[in-house]
Amino acid sequence: MVQVTFTLNEVLATIALFAWVLFVSLFLTRKIYEKMVAKGVEHHVAVYYNRKIIHILAGGLVAILVPYVLNNLLLVTVLVAVLAVGNYIPHKRGKLYHWYQVEENMFEVHFIIMWGLIMGLGFLLGDLRIGILPILFMSIGDGVTGLVRNVLYRRRTKSWWGNLAMALFCVPTGFMTLGTAGAVSGAIASVVEKFEFGKVDDNITVPLVSFLTIQGMLYLL
Template sequence: MLAEMDVVNGLVLFVSILVVLYASKAVKNPYISRKVIHMWVGAVLLVVPFAFSGPLFPVALCLLLTGFTMLPHMKGREMPWFQFKENFGEVYFAAMTTLLLAAAWRYDIWLAVTALLFMAWGDGVTGIVRNYKYGRRYKGAWGTYAMVTVSVPLGLLLYGWSHGWAFAWIGVVGALAASYVEKLEVMDDNVSIPVFGFTVMFLLQLATGASPIT
């Protein structure tokens, strides 16, 4: 029964992503469409730990989504309402989601989800703010303010709820770390934000003995 529900839940969530992906054509701004999709994937990620009994189906679906977004780039036929030539950000995001869910599911799924939400919601809102404030992709202060404003409460609430409120500060530090690395141009945000946020929180967990209670 659990496996059957995994299949059903997986199909529902995957189809919901495709619906939002194609519905985002109505936005008429490829950059904003991209962020709308990001934020919906974040909402799906929040449901994932409750929807599946194990990592097999969510990881497989994330891998499928990685291939789905990569294929148009390989063929040179990008989906123009949210994809850009030579910009593989959405592919990296799907790939990092696949890797973090696979790596952390048995250890601490909420650690992975929190780090990925810094990207999906924190960077998603950041991109929208920057687009309307500057009219282009620019690492300005307003975007950083938006990233911190979204990510810090997110880290506080989600990490505190899942690991105990005495350790909620770890989520805050992870959010600040993710916000800091987002401002840099070290590598693609879709890689650096979840990896750096995850690593910082993971190391703090090891140092403090924090563990998931949810």
């Protein structure tokens, strides 16, 4: 049963998580961008690094903290809605946060929405591990993938080297969290990340396929 009431501590925790995400996305990564560009790093390379840093420090870390500080889906929903709208508006107005947003796509908005959807399913099913694990694949797993690719190719591209790095995180993390079901899900997520289908990017496919795989494996096992 989903809890609809919340405590003052949960409200404060939600505010703290929100503040952390703002710090990472609006301050920390902006400073990182400025330092990288000042050292001669190309704009698009610095932006891609920042997107993956946000994946890990905002998406991944917050997902890990949620079960320790929140028992309320409503607060999570509000947090996600505010962040999604806050990242959509710059695209709508044509005034991007240039240090991590790009004109070509709104994949960071996809990331936030899927984060909220999968986390919400974890709440509704009564087992946050089922929600958090796909989010970790999407945030930290894909973040590691992107960092490896950026080091190797200095641009946004798909490479099996990145997927191998992702698997080295996702498979053991999945096993430690949900046993065989988690490990299989991590392996599949690491392959699925390689492919995009138009505007359906890996921020949609990775958590969705991971979640469905976990559900199927838990049913079979």
